[in-house]
Amino acid sequence: MIEVQHLTKFFxxxxxxxxxxFTLEKGEILGFLGPNGAGKSTTMRMITGFMPPxxxxxxxxxxDIRRDSLEARRKLGYLPENAPVYPDMSVFDYLDFCAxxxxxxxxxRKKRVGDTIDKCFLGGVRHQTIGTLSKGYKQRVxxxxxxxxxxxxxxxxxxxxGLDPNQKHEVRLMIREMSAEKAIILSTHILDEVDxxxxxxxxxxxxxxxADDTPAGLRTRSPYxxxxxxxxxxxxxxxxxxxxxxxxxxxNTILIDESRSEVSVRVLPRTRETLIADRIMAALSRDRxxxxxxxVEQGRLDEVFRNITM
Amino acid sequence: MRTKEFxxxxxxxxxxxxxxxxxxxxxxxxxxxxxxxxxxxxxYISHFFEMGQADLRAFFExxxxxxxxxxxxxxxxxxxxxxxxxxxxxxxxxxxxVGEAILGKFLAAWIFIGIALSLTFPMVITVNxxxxxxxxxxxxxxxxxxxxxxxxxxxxxxxxxxxxxQVISFILAVVICLFFILAGYPxxxxxxxxxxxxxxxxxxxNLSFLSHFQSLQRGVIDLRDLIYYLSVxxxxxFANGIIIQNRST
Ligand SMILES: Nc1ncnc2c1ncn2[C@@H]1O[C@H](COP(=O)(O)OP(=O)(O)O)[C@@H](O)[C@H]1O
Ligand SMILES: [Mg+2]
Numbered sequence: 001m002i003e004v005q006h007l008t009k010f011f012x013x014x015x016x017x018x019x020x021x022f023t024l025e026k027g028e029i030l031g032f033l034g035p036n037g038a039g040k041s042t043t044m045r046m047i048t049g050f051m052p053p054x055x056x057x058x059x060x061x062x063x064d065i066r067r068d069s070l071e072a073r074r075k076l077g078y079l080p081e082n083a084p085v086y087p088d089m090s091v092f093d094y095l096d097f098c099a100x101x102x103x104x105x106x107x108x109r110k111k112r113v114g115d116t117i118d119k120c121f122l123g124g125v126r127h128q129t130i131g132t133l134s135k136g137y138k139q140r141v142x143x144x145x146x147x148x149x150x151x152x153x154x155x156x157x158x159x160x161x162g163l164d165p166n167q168k169h170e171v172r173l174m175i176r177e178m179s180a181e182k183a184i185i186l187s188t189h190i191l192d193e194v195d196x197x198x199x200x201x202x203x204x205x206x207x208x209x210x211a212d213d214t215p216a217g218l219r220t221r222s223p224y225x226x227x228x229x230x231x232x233x234x235x236x237x238x239x240x241x242x243x244x245x246x247x248x249x250x251x252n253t254i255l256i257d258e259s260r261s262e263v264s265v266r267v268l269p270r271t272r273e274t275l276i277a278d279r280i281m282a283a284l285s286r287d288r289x290x291x292x293x294x295x296v297e298q299g300r301l302d303e304v305f306r307n308i309t310m
Numbered sequence: 311m312r313t314k315e316f317x318x319x320x321x322x323x324x325x326x327x328x329x330x331x332x333x334x335x336x337x338x339x340x341x342x343x344x345x346x347x348x349x350x351x352x353x354y355i356s357h358f359f360e361m362g363q364a365d366l367r368a369f370f371e372x373x374x375x376x377x378x379x380x381x382x383x384x385x386x387x388x389x390x391x392x393x394x395x396x397x398x399x400x401x402x403x404x405x406x407x408v409g410e411a412i413l414g415k416f417l418a419a420w421i422f423i424g425i426a427l428s429l430t431f432p433m434v435i436t437v438n439x440x441x442x443x444x445x446x447x448x449x450x451x452x453x454x455x456x457x458x459x460x461x462x463x464x465x466x467x468x469x470x471x472x473x474x475x476q477v478i479s480f481i482l483a484v485v486i487c488l489f490f491i492l493a494g495y496p497x498x499x500x501x502x503x504x505x506x507x508x509x510x511x512x513x514x515x516n517l518s519f520l521s522h523f524q525s526l527q528r529g530v531i532d533l534r535d536l537i538y539y540l541s542v543x544x545x546x547x548f549a550n551g552i553i554i555q556n557r558s559t
Binding site for chain 2: 052070074076085098102
């Protein structure tokens with residue numbers, strides 16, 4: 001379990017991180033979401049023991065990162081922002097060094113380094129100097145370094161930054177595969193990523209937690225959550241709108257688009273919990289409208305994100 | 311329990327660093343410049359052959375001045391480079407102490423300079439060919455030179471932790487080293503002898519790298535000189551640790 005307790009960080013008089021607390025259990029993948037400068041990296045740097053907090057602490061698997069730092073760090077894997085690695089070493093030498101510094105020796109170390117190279121698809125560049133690798137490969141080397149010792153707790157700062165879509169997909173798969181027996185925190189500003197990998201998301205803005213929920217839970221905060229979108233063939237939009245407005249539970253209807261061939265409308269329910277799709281269907285079939293498509297919107301994370309952070 | 315880990319992590323860092331020197335051409339350039347400068351000063355400025363003396367005094371007297379520029383050049387990347395590349399974020403989140411990281415890096419750089427120093431062995435062969443030098447004095451000269459290099463290096467390691475700019479680190483180190491040399495350099499101390507109290511001059515001169523270096527040249531390893539150098543190194547590396555632990559990035 002990772003327990004983050006009232007973490008606060010001042011840079012001069014600027015409060016970059018402001019009283020952040022949460023706990024994370026194994027099996028969870030927590031996404032840190034937030035605009036640039038929100039304090040995501042600073043929070044992670046304090047959790048990993050790189051930066052001393054101005055206040056508060058983090059407890060990693062029972063070890064306080066401030067008082068029992070070495071034990072806490074032993075349980076952590078960390079992928080810093082921009083994936084820093086020594087450019088003058090070969091991939092193998094670098095990972096071998098990381099394994100050595102974590103106390104692995106002999107055959108165990110060899111096997112561990114070899115397995116990690118295979119797991120991260122680095123076999124083809126095993127003996128290549130890191131400085132000559134592309135950005136995606138460097139990122140993968142740093143990723144490899146963070147999981148080399150099979151840590152119980154994994155902190156990754158923008159793990160898919162700078163990767164192409166296929167590489168992003170691979171990294172997300174790897175993260176998901178590992179997640180069963182680990183607690184993972186990753187930061188991102190890509191909202192799709194939260195949907196793709198996270199079981200939970202914390203939105204941070206100006207150093208504070210603004211929301212802490214599942215991705216689905218966050219989506220229900222969208223103004224369009226539960227709204228019904230409809231597309232029709234050519235029809236009298238005035239009459240259509242009044243039909244829709246008269247359905248019980250409807251708060252509002254918005255004409256999104258009207259052309260010669262199509263009319264699209266969005267119907268908003270009175271409250272988030274009101275289910276209006278059935279009643280709309282009934283009203284529309286009664287009046288024989290030419291309904292082409294209909295779906296209930298889940299709400300969009302980017303809208304929620306914008307509402308919360310702006 | 312912790313001693314085993316201590317040795318293990320210091321060794322890991324040491325190995326990575328020292329191999330790092332030889333992975334880049336910089337190491338060979340450094341060694342070449344070191345040997346060329348020493349040769350130039352010893353033979354052309356001090357006229358080693360013309361002096362007709364079978365000792366290495368004309369050789370060792372240049373070491374402080376050459377180290378003053380070359381050792382900070384070796385030391386400047388120790389921490390500044392880690393900070394610039396961001397790898398410091400990894401090295402300081404591994405389960406190792408700051409002291410272990412500092413020591414591993416320091417020892418690697420020190421041994422590297424030691425290797426460069428040992429490549430001056432033709433000088434020893436030459437004096438032995440020319441005459442009948444005192445082997446004790448030569449040995450002490452080398453020990454003193456190596457300790458001196460360590461002291462310069464500890465200064466450079468500390469200044470390297472202060473900044474992510476290697477140039478600034480280099481300049482700071484040269485200035486501090488210059489102070490440590492000049493504090494005991496006779497032409498300078500004589501200027502001050504007119505008006506500064508004698509005891510103060512003595513204290514300052516005792517802080518100088520130079521006076522302890524010269525006393526080692528005389529062919530005896532005085533425990534006081536040894537303790538002096540080791541405490542300078544310890545003090546500088548300790549400051550180095552404090553700087554790293556209180557850095558803002
Ligand atoms: N070492 C530092 N010194 C001063 N200010 C910093 C430092 N690191 C981060 N900051 C400031 O703290 C805030 C949070 O930064 P950061 O944690 O990097 O945000 P994020 O990772 O969410 O983009 C920013 O305003 C940034 O300028
Ligand atoms: Mg960041």
